[in-house]
Amino acid sequence: MSGDLGPSLASFPLSVNQLIGVCIVWTIGLLGTSILIDWTLGVTLGSLAGY
Numbered sequence: 365m366s367g368d369l370g371p372s373l374a375s376f377p378l379s380v381n382q383l384i385g386v387c388i389v390w391t392i393g394l395l396g397t398s399i400l401i402d403w404t405l406g407v408t409l410g411s412l413a414g415y
């Protein structure tokens with residue numbers, strides 16, 4: 365196994381590995397932001413519901 369996923373069909377000059385490398389930063393950023401917002405809202409609303 366070489367890990368080469370080949371050329372991208374949607375963005376032809378780029379390989380799939382390069383496309384994943386570019387997009388993973390945005391994915392991790394959005395995931396971190398959504399987890400922080402969900403955790404904050406969950407703790408706040410759960411505390412208010414338990415009060």
